[in-house]
Amino acid sequence: MSNQKLFNVAVVGATGAVGEQILKLLEKRDFPINQLKLLSSARSAGTKLTFKGQEVMVEEATPDSFIGVEIALFSAGGDVSKALAPIAAEQGVICIDNTNAFRMDPDTPLVVPEVNIDAINEHKGIIANPNCSTIQMVAALKPLQDRYGISRVIVSTYQAVSGAGARAIDEMLRQSKEVLAGNEVEPQILPVGSLPVKHQIAFNAIPQIDKFQDNGYTLEEMKMVRETKKIMGDESIEVTATCVRIPVVYGHSESVYVELKNDYELEDVKRLLQDAPGITLVDDPANQQYPLATEAAGKPDVFVGRLRRDLGHSRGLNMWIVSDNLMKGAAWNAVQIAEFIAIEK
Amino acid sequence: MSNQKLFNVAVVGATGAVGEQILKLLEKRDFPINQLKLLSSARSAGTKLTFKGQEVMVEEATPDSFIGVEIALFSAGGDVSKALAPIAAEQGVICIDNTNAFRMDPDTPLVVPEVNIDAINEHKGIIANPNCSTIQMVAALKPLQDRYGISRVIVSTYQAVSGAGARAIDEMLRQSKEVLAGNEVEPQILPVGSLPVKHQIAFNAIPQIDKFQDNGYTLEEMKMVRETKKIMGDESIEVTATCVRIPVVYGHSESVYVELKNDYELEDVKRLLQDAPGITLVDDPANQQYPLATEAAGKPDVFVGRLRRDLGHSRGLNMWIVSDNLMKGAAWNAVQIAEFIAIEK
Structure with missing residues (x-):
């Protein structure tokens, strides 16, 4: 420049x-x-x-x-x-x-x-x-939308504590030390700093990120629903999300199930993602290579792997999408x- | 007796x-x-x-x-x-x-x-x-199958290291201490002891449990597909699974999306699960109550919560199912x- x-x-x-x-x-x-x-x-x-x-x-x-x-x-x-x-x-x-x-x-x-x-x-x-969890998902979905169309998305997230701020990172590390030392922990920040009930995040999985809405979904889950439609410019894409905080410092992982509008070949999907901007395909089961939060940390890319067809629905596709929530997110x-x-x- | x-x-x-x-x-x-x-x-x-x-x-x-x-x-x-x-x-x-x-x-x-x-x-x-991940899921699905019929299940798991044995627990705790001390870790057991490539489990999420099959799914994922059909006595139930190891000692969590064959009322689903044998319903978003691995550890029950309708598919239902993998599992x-x-x- x-x-x-x-x-x-x-x-x-x-x-x-x-x-x-x-x-x-x-x-x-x-x-x-x-x-x-x-x-x-x-x-x-x-x-x-x-x-x-x-x-x-x-x-x-x-x-x-x-x-x-x-x-x-x-x-x-x-x-x-x-x-x-x-x-x-x-x-x-x-x-x-x-x-x-x-x-x-x-x-x-x-x-x-x-x-x-x-x-x-x-x-x-x-x-x-x-929102961080939306960004990495839509970056990986876009090439599929352009080529096949997307009818629905069912996503479960594995989100890092850094998404809840520096104090949440401190809390998770401090709690981990306490648990390893055999001590009781007193949760003070997570899942939501401003809400009364706190849960242990060390060696746990908390299915609450942000506040609950009247419909039973959390705000984080509803962000994934609404933002995906808006960014992808298609209100007809049906998204349902379960957002979960796990004891990881940096890097959100996502198990994403996509139902495409048209038939696809798995090899074509791999090629599309390989060629897509901002995406790094890490998909080599034979060598146990797939995206990992620890390896995505500090990097700008969105990492995609574990690509496989739903054995029951030929237009269904499972993906594992990982990115540093503070970077691309x-x-x-x-x-x-x-x-x-x-x-x- | x-x-x-x-x-x-x-x-x-x-x-x-x-x-x-x-x-x-x-x-x-x-x-x-x-x-x-x-x-x-x-x-x-x-x-x-x-x-x-x-x-x-x-x-x-x-x-x-x-x-x-x-x-x-x-x-x-x-x-x-x-x-x-x-x-x-x-x-x-x-x-x-x-x-x-x-x-x-x-x-x-x-x-x-x-x-x-x-x-x-x-x-x-x-x-x-x-298999542990199948048991807790089918226990929670059974009342829904009897009442509404189930057409498909899309599950993402958050599995504890104890499922991989005592050495995997030791490795996870040892790695956690090393990471907290700022040291490098040398993974030796997980994801699969008998395979060559090892990945860090501390503060990470590994999307591999057991060996990969030719179809791109892991054996753990295929167990969930096949065993669910056999136990529930219905080969027509379509199951697709993503199985992930996370740094938790005891207690598998599962984000389960179910598509029922018939319309349902959410309150009826809650009542069915509340009355079901072996199930404890923990579903009170207003008070931030939902199943947690740390609270399921050591208990025989299957804990179910975060029940909510898919906003796009009226017969779709999201659930969060947690149980101690060494106990009920x-x-x-x-x-x-x-x-x-x-x-x-």
Whole structure:
């Protein structure tokens, strides 16, 4: 991206887990930055972070923070985005929002570059980054949708604790040590910090991510249903999800069952995925090779394997999809969107 | 079971993880034992175990071990069962086999007492105990099959390492300590001890349990397909499975999607499961109550929750099924069968 316009960029939530990854990626990708503004809550303001060898002071994010900013990446929670992104957008800032605040807003494009990059052209100042568990799934489903059509998706997730933030990682590691030492644990964060009941995550599987809705599904499960339809641009795709937290630090795994609209050859599916952007096919049962959370951690790709036909339904396909929830599931997808914006300017 | 005939009982594989649970249950249930014989491989012979306060010497299992025995519970691996169970059966011993050796043999009943106890009457000396992941699923599906009929099942499992034996538990705990200490790990057992490639299980999810078959499914996945049809007595039920090992010690969790043949009311499903033998319904989202592996560990029941209708398919139902894989998934199911045999004599 040499010989190109440089941008004034703000990162809102710069001290958080996703913000940290965004900064690393902006640096690594040599994003065309003129001026970089790091913003956070009042609590973290004053922290100094290093970007390309230079110290940058983190400032408190306020409505006045966005003067002169051209691109802002938000990952400081839904409330911060709701309060500040519309104000920034009104000032002409293009906001890329990592939270749930605007994802289902009909005026806000919900974008996974490999799936629906054209949607960014319809933005009105805010572009939403989908939920981590949705991003990796739709990235792998897109080549199948284009070639065969998709009628339904049944997904069960195996989600990492980093999706619940740094305190959830700490809790899981601390609990693991306690259990290994033969001590009792006192869960304090998971499954949902703001809810009263807590469950042990160490050496356990918790079938609750985010709050329950009136229909018995969790918000995380409903995000997968609604966001998939919106990103793939097809309200007729039926999605049902079971979202589960397991004791993994980085990397969501997903057991995805897809029913295609047309007949398929398994070898064609493998070729499609092999050639698809952002996808790495790891599918070699003879050598016990399949995607693993520990191997996806820190990498930008979506890893797909365990491809096999449903023996009872010839249009049914089982897949195992793994990706780093903080990378493609959050920071990398947001930076990809920022790069497309930069290229178009 | 007072005033009743006492039995000469042999436990083959008495020193293993499942054998240990069988002994505990025979003691706790006050099984009508005349003489108890503990058998094992030559390696473990000579070990002394305590049963009802008395020391019992473990002897090497040989073709001559079964003279005078009336009921034998096998859990010493498929090869031992293949070698010895037919010999014992010929001598009139009723063999309850926990291994995969005879499960799909047309002459061998495959029994989960809550589902198909009548099948034990057709035995020819050997009664097979199904695979752990199948047992807990069919126990929960049976009331739905009877009331609505089942057309298909799509299951993703979250399986505990104890299913792979004591050495796999040791490996998982040792690896966890290493990772927490910031050290590299050298996987040696999982996913399959006898195969060359090993993967880290600590803080990971491994989508391989047992060996891969030519069709791309693992043997564990194919067990769930075949055994479900046989136990439920309906070859038309379509089952597709993804079996995954996660870092949990005891208790398999399963995300099960069921498509029923007839319309259902969710409240009726809850009532059916609440009244079903061997099932404990834990389904109270408002209070964040659902089945958890850590809470199922050591208990005989199958725990079911997270019941909710597929929003796209009115006959589709999502369930979360959890049970201790060494209890209902192995030892308890075997002892239940032994109790039915004892009652019938």
